[in-house]
Amino acid sequence: MNQRPVLDISDLPTFGHGPRSPTWWGTLGFMALEGTGFALAAGAYLYLATLWPNWRLSAPVPNHWPGTIVTLLLVVSLVPNHILNGYAKRCAMGPVRIGMVVMSLLGLAPLVVRWFEFPALNIYWDTNAYGSMIWVLLGLHTTHLITDVGDTIVLTVLMFTHHGYSGRRFGDVGDNVFYWDFVVLTWIPIYLLIYWLPRLG
Amino acid sequence: MSSADLTNERDLPPGRETSATGDIAPERDGPRDTGMDDASLHRWLARTWRTPPGIIGALSSVDHKVIARRYLITAFLFLCLGGLNAVAMRVQLSGPQRGLIGPDLYNQLFTMHGVTMMFLFAVPIVQATGIYLVPLMVGTRNIAFPRLNAFGYWVYVSGGLFAWVSFALSMGPDVGWFAYVPLSGPEFGPGKRADVWAQMITYTEVSSLAVAVATIVTVLKQRAPGMSLDKIPLYVWALLVTSFVVVFAMPAVMITSTFLILDRLVGTHIFNPAEGGDALLFQHLFWFFGHPEVYIIFLPATGMVSSIIPAFARRPAFGHLGLVLSLIAVGFLSFGLWVHHMFATGLPKLGASFFTASSMLIAIPNGVQIFCWLATLWEGRPVIRTPLLFVFGFFFTFVIGGLTGVMLASVPLDLQVHDTYFVVAHFHYVLIGGSVFPLLGAAYFWFPKITGRMMSERLGRWHFWLAMIGFNAAFFPMHIVGLWGMPRRVYTYPAELGWGNINLFISAGAVLFFVSFVLFAFNLVHGALRGTPAGDNPWDAGTLEWATSSPPPSYNFARIPVVTNVEPLWAEREALPVAAGLRVDARELIVSTVAEAHPDVREKSATPSIWPLLAAIAVGATFLYSIFTPWAIIWGAAPIAVTLVGWFWPKGDPEDEE
Numbered sequence: 001m002n003q004r005p006v007l008d009i010s011d012l013p014t015f016g017h018g019p020r021s022p023t024w025w026g027t028l029g030f031m032a033l034e035g036t037g038f039a040l041a042a043g044a045y046l047y048l049a050t051l052w053p054n055w056r057l058s059a060p061v062p063n064h065w066p067g068t069i070v071t072l073l074l075v076v077s078l079v080p081n082h083i084l085n086g087y088a089k090r091c092a093m094g095p096v097r098i099g100m101v102v103m104s105l106l107g108l109a110p111l112v113v114r115w116f117e118f119p120a121l122n123i124y125w126d127t128n129a130y131g132s133m134i135w136v137l138l139g140l141h142t143t144h145l146i147t148d149v150g151d152t153i154v155l156t157v158l159m160f161t162h163h164g165y166s167g168r169r170f171g172d173v174g175d176n177v178f179y180w181d182f183v184v185l186t187w188i189p190i191y192l193l194i195y196w197l198p199r200l201g
Numbered sequence: 202m203s204s205a206d207l208t209n210e211r212d213l214p215p216g217r218e219t220s221a222t223g224d225i226a227p228e229r230d231g232p233r234d235t236g237m238d239d240a241s242l243h244r245w246l247a248r249t250w251r252t253p254p255g256i257i258g259a260l261s262s263v264d265h266k267v268i269a270r271r272y273l274i275t276a277f278l279f280l281c282l283g284g285l286n287a288v289a290m291r292v293q294l295s296g297p298q299r300g301l302i303g304p305d306l307y308n309q310l311f312t313m314h315g316v317t318m319m320f321l322f323a324v325p326i327v328q329a330t331g332i333y334l335v336p337l338m339v340g341t342r343n344i345a346f347p348r349l350n351a352f353g354y355w356v357y358v359s360g361g362l363f364a365w366v367s368f369a370l371s372m373g374p375d376v377g378w379f380a381y382v383p384l385s386g387p388e389f390g391p392g393k394r395a396d397v398w399a400q401m402i403t404y405t406e407v408s409s410l411a412v413a414v415a416t417i418v419t420v421l422k423q424r425a426p427g428m429s430l431d432k433i434p435l436y437v438w439a440l441l442v443t444s445f446v447v448v449f450a451m452p453a454v455m456i457t458s459t460f461l462i463l464d465r466l467v468g469t470h471i472f473n474p475a476e477g478g479d480a481l482l483f484q485h486l487f488w489f490f491g492h493p494e495v496y497i498i499f500l501p502a503t504g505m506v507s508s509i510i511p512a513f514a515r516r517p518a519f520g521h522l523g524l525v526l527s528l529i530a531v532g533f534l535s536f537g538l539w540v541h542h543m544f545a546t547g548l549p550k551l552g553a554s555f556f557t558a559s560s561m562l563i564a565i566p567n568g569v570q571i572f573c574w575l576a577t578l579w580e581g582r583p584v585i586r587t588p589l590l591f592v593f594g595f596f597f598t599f600v601i602g603g604l605t606g607v608m609l610a611s612v613p614l615d616l617q618v619h620d621t622y623f624v625v626a627h628f629h630y631v632l633i634g635g636s637v638f639p640l641l642g643a644a645y646f647w648f649p650k651i652t653g654r655m656m657s658e659r660l661g662r663w664h665f666w667l668a669m670i671g672f673n674a675a676f677f678p679m680h681i682v683g684l685w686g687m688p689r690r691v692y693t694y695p696a697e698l699g700w701g702n703i704n705l706f707i708s709a710g711a712v713l714f715f716v717s718f719v720l721f722a723f724n725l726v727h728g729a730l731r732g733t734p735a736g737d738n739p740w741d742a743g744t745l746e747w748a749t750s751s752p753p754p755s756y757n758f759a760r761i762p763v764v765t766n767v768e769p770l771w772a773e774r775e776a777l778p779v780a781a782g783l784r785v786d787a788r789e790l791i792v793s794t795v796a797e798a799h800p801d802v803r804e805k806s807a808t809p810s811i812w813p814l815l816a817a818i819a820v821g822a823t824f825l826y827s828i829f830t831p832w833a834i835i836w837g838a839a840p841i842a843v844t845l846v847g848w849f850w851p852k853g854d855p856e857d858e859e
């Protein structure tokens with residue numbers, strides 16, 4: 001077909017932050033589907049909890065302290081996470097490197113405490129359905145935590161190489177910030193479901 | 202759009218700085234397409250966008266057309282396999298007390314048939330059609346996240362192979378395509394068969410989800426300049442809505458199958474009522490996915506119909522906005538219907554009435570769509586060709602399926618015919634009428650674009666009539682035998698019941714229907730090798746995929762079109778308005794704004810890579826191994842991590858660095 005140039009786009013930038021970039025939307029898409037998975041798992045838990053009048057099925061209450069410490073660590077990590085986002089937007093290499101190292105450590109810290117959460121549930125996954133569901137919820141979130149921390153560490157290393165000096169990489173840092181928010185946000189309802197709902201019954 | 206600021210003189214622009222600030226290496230600018238003559242433009246783009254030669258090259262391809270072609274062929278092969286399952290079942294049922302197939306094999310046959318048709322044929326083929334067409338229709342050069350798309354394909358084929366190899370080893374799932382507990386649970390489902398079902402489902406849905414995300418982002422962010430929301434083609438809208446439904450529905454089946462495998466492998470009690478679990482929970486979770494699944498199959502088919510009808514009615518679709526709104530309404534409503542699959546489980550009355558009402562409500566937007574299509578045909582000057590014939594076949598069949606669907610939505614009737622052949626007849630009318638016939642029409646319609654050649658019109662008409670007659674002969678009598686009380690999923694029946702003759706008739710119809718697919722396959726191969734050359738736009742249709750050559754070059758469009766109308770090619774008959782200014786030595790495409798499609802970024806698109814295949818192998822091996830031990834997840838983590846790092850680590854191409 002014949003063509004007729006009507007538009008010059010040669011001056012467009014080669015990357016954009018946040019919603020300007022396709023990667024941001026892809027991240028959002030994955031959050032939507034993972035969030036749906038979380039919501040359905042939580043829904044299944046609530047379904048069983050309302051089905052059985054004596055929910056917790058005479059198991060001992062979980063010890064909430066490791067979980068509470070994880071929650072505090074995660075909430076605190078939001079502050080440096082967002083400071084990092086500001087530097088990523090400005091493509092400032094020095095502070096971004098520091099921020100990425102800090103975020104890697106703040107990702108590993110809750111993971112260490114998470115290790116102690118499983119025994120603190122005070123029940124095994126194969127004891128009864130209550131035990132199964134809280135293990136499943138904690139397991140789901142742990143999988144998320146591990147993958148995101150792994151991702152953060154790889155990106156941190158990348159930012160210390162010459163590949164880091166690129167708009168795309170700073171965009172990746174921004175998306176990593178965004179995803180970490182999601183990991184923290186999904187934890188709050190799961191924390192309440194695992195540690196506080198059983199205390200109601 | 203203004204053309205004032207176009208500079209035509211330069212081929213290689215002087216080194217210029219991009220607007221970016223901060224610690225960024227300056228862009229190493231390359232040659233741009235502005236003012237380049239067609240021959241050099243083609244040479245540059247062909248070199249930049251090509252799939253590398255050789256086997257490794259082919260396995261590294263990230264071209265959406267290459268991936269889509271593989272997907273289409275694979276899905277068609279799975280259709281044939283699922284069809285062979287069906288023929289085997291029909292041979293066994295063609296008379297009372299036949300001894301060809303025993304109950305154990307029969308159980309595997311109908312399960313493999315259902316699983317193959319739903320998970321390995323129907324969903325993948327509509328997604329594959331989208332992978333091919335959506336980037337072309339929105340006027341871009343590749344799908345968003347091309348490597349993720351390639352990964353999706355590898356996951357899909359390996360998942361399908363896994364199921365079929367298990368079947369060949371007599372390890373095929375035998376618990377029905379929805380694998381209800383307790384039958385599939387640890388107590389009643391010994392051996393590995395139900396595990397194969399569970400892991401195969403979780404695994405292949407990864408691919409569906411990957412494709413859905415890639416499709417959504419392509420539609421939202423990569424539309425050609427000017428293609429504002431109101432100018433998006435209806436087919437693309439259909440795929441967008443479908444992809445959203447996938448994103449919110451597929452996780453439900455993955456959760457279901459994961460819970461099942463946990464119950465079976467590590468002794469959780471999620472579905473075990475004796476230990477505080479619940480078996481009905483399985484059904485709720487499954488159908489929260491299962492009903493939308495029907496629309497995941499059906500909505501893209503409506504998009505195909507909405508593309509075919511305007512092309513042959515020679516006018517834009519009547520009620521474009523109404524069609525878009527109906528698509529969205531169906532997408533939402535599809536989540537409010539799942540309980541109608543569970544009327545026989547003794548749910549509270551009020552709840553059941555709600556789901557009856559919503560099941561009938563969804564008939565409204567579907568009715569609006571049918572009305573708009575008929576109005577388009579009425580107002581136009583229809584030219585009857587094979588694609589349109591299949592659209593008529595779709596109308597006829599789908600309306601019958603819809604009618605029996607409304608019947609089944611009423612609880613008393615459902616209780617009567619639950620698990621009889623009436624239901625088997627109903628869902629084949631909906632699935633084959635609502636999806637397979639539009640797909641066949643679409644095959645005839647877009648085949649020339651994909652191969653550059655036409656399929657035979659004469660064989661096409663034979664195919665159509667054979668399919669219609671075979672289909673109705675096979676499935677209409679199933680309503681009757683269902684009302685007589687013949688249950689589904691039985692491997693035989695006694696002669697005294699008097700169902701012999703009608704079943705023989707059904708089986709003959711099924712064979713005829715199968716033969717129609719053989720004819721279709723012949724027409725495909727014959728068309729690809731000998732068909733008359735098609736040219737760019739054999740049907741004189743109006744959407745962008747017809748603006749480029751058939752088959753399209755690796756880069757899709759030499760210059761990105763600028764869109765001014767829903768049917769851009771009808772609005773701009775003289776010359777297509779295009780944009781200039783992209784680099785030709787790196788894979789650049791235009792990222793635009795979500796609503797207005799204003800050009801916003803010159804984005805780089807990923808280069809070919811073998812890593813998605815390696816990642817799929819790592820993930821697949823982990824899933825396979827997990828059937829035998831839960832430790833597989835730990836052992837698999839390392840190879841998966843390595844392949845993912847390999848995938849994302851920049852290799853120094855401009856596509857990675859800038």
Ligand code: HEM
Nearest residue numbers: 284287311312315318319323377378625632689690691711
């Ligand atoms: C050659 C064409 C086909 C024939 C002759 C055929 C025949 C059958 C028969 C006889 C059954 C019932 C088996 C039983 O309950 O004992 C069945 C089940 C089923 N069919 Fe088909 N079918 C065909 C195509 C399709 C297609 C294209 C789809 C989907 C897109 C499909 C989806 C299903 C499903 C989901 C089941 C239920 C399996 C189960 O009970 O778990 N079929 N088919």
Ligand SMILES: [Cu+2]
Nearest residue numbers: 492538539541
């Ligand atoms: Cu349904």
